Amino acid sequence: MQTVDYVIGIDIGGTNTSFGFVDRNGTILCEATLPTQADQPAQILVSRLCDAIRDSGTTLTQQATLSGVGIGAPNANYYRGTVENAPNLDWGASVNLVDLFRKRFNLPVAITNDANAAAIGELLFGGARGMKHAIVVTLGTGLGSGIIVNGELLYGADGFAGELGHTVVDPAGRHCACGKRGCLETYVSAPGLCRTVCELLAQRREPSPLRETCFNHLTSKLIYEAACAGDGIALEAFDSTGRILGMKLADAVAHTSPEAIFISGGLAAAGDLLIAPTRRYLEEFLFSTYKGKVTLLMSQLPEGSGAILGAAALAWCEADKFSSTPA
């Protein structure tokens, strides 16, 4: 019987938590999902997860050696191993998830936020394989980002580097949930796209099916469908979103000079409606030194598995550090 080395990648969200057994090539041997029950203490989730992981392990057809555990979670701090003040998890100011898992697994365990996990996933298993410098942007309810520098994820002094969603587009602009104004994610995210449509509906006079939907029922999916049907307001909303994203990505390039930028997450499913204008404006806003040098791509990770693969990639990185540390 063949033996396979694997890690467990865990993706914790406000509603569901998924995990998968992932080998060195990024193949998911098996995966499962359970409800997070975010109103319960973190200890309960860890306990339920460990049971589910044990059950899944028995279904493996190959003999398998577990090398580590990686976790992607909102508001996670890699240095401290904690989830801190996560708005959609009722876990309080700080829970040390790494400690909770280490009590169950005598193995390397690491945690980072979702966008950082996506970036490590892209680096190990996706389009950034072999790259030294890249940026991964995740577009969903917010805008997350992970920055690869010298072939490693950049954590910075406090473990929270790479928060491009809260760079400023307009200091007098839209109110952001973070308390600031004009943050990038108030324009470039699923809700940001809806706000832009709302603004355009106010500014313009042309008819649009989107005038029939109230603000609370607007979704990026509706806007996508309207754009596909040729609606001018929806098309302009995507163009405007791409312009702002392109402009701020040009700023990001002037910081770390990546080879490539990858776009992932729910809103990236809009494909060329968003990617094409973003690419065009990025090139337009790039400082001359960087022009023609930076590739903008969709994430090359399989849709839907990105989060588990990201957490698994983190686990592999930690496992390798662990095994190369002198005793």
Place this chain on the structure above:
Amino acid sequence: MQTVDYVIGIDIGGTNTSFGFVDRNGTILCEATLPTQADQPAQILVSRLCDAIRDSGTTLTQQATLSGVGIGAPNANYYRGTVENAPNLDWGASVNLVDLFRKRFNLPVAITNDANAAAIGELLFGGARGMKHAIVVTLGTGLGSGIIVNGELLYGADGFAGELGHTVVDPAGRHCACGKRGCLETYVSAPGLCRTVCELLAQRREPSPLRETCFNHLTSKLIYEAACAGDGIALEAFDSTGRILGMKLADAVAHTSPEAIFISGGLAAAGDLLIAPTRRYLEEFLFSTYKGKVTLLMSQLPEGSGAILGAAALAWCEADKFSSTPA
């Protein structure tokens, strides 16, 4: 007789070129300056420099071992060893200065741009000593920057990472020499300060001694003196400059999450007139995660020697890489 290890740090500017013999602690054993003669080929400068360096070497009172040569120059590329399209040096598209020096010195030779050299200088000999993550901003005719990540200067994919001067403040803003509009350095630099004063003179009605000076004769020194004398326009120009710098530094923090940011260069001589508002606005614009964590400081390198010390720090870094590379 005591032996001392030293490197040569060379700072090439459009008008003058300075060099110094610098030991491991950042002590300058001796230094000298010669005219660059920027209209002559680079070979001539290298030849004159080598003669001057030889002459200076004979004045050393200690027995000395030379470990390497570091060069700071405008538009220099660390990876390629070149100076490329430097606007104030008549050297054409590309000159490989590292090759030219290696023909004279059988030693590690490295080159980088002025702002990167300033950052390495701050890291080895200045206020960033012992820091893993920092940013150095040089304010003069332009705005240069060098980013320290994981204890090393960040070069990025193409060797030109850290061009914060060309991040965008306002896409419809001031025309920049680079061809773009609204770049940070059109607001935050010595000429940027003059442009801001000019704008304020147009907007406001109050009297100001600066109304007696034509645009071409405005200097940051005049504005500094007016501000020290209590002139409202000059004071507001510094405040506005600090606001824009603080806002964009908050963006920079959201990229690499540094412990500290250092401000150096001619305009930094304005001291608290510029640093105090920059510090206040930086804190105001910081994403909540970073608030209270980032220190803004003046460069801790001795005024006037920063460029030579930066180039020397680069030389020490290369010498150490060289000596730690397995044969």
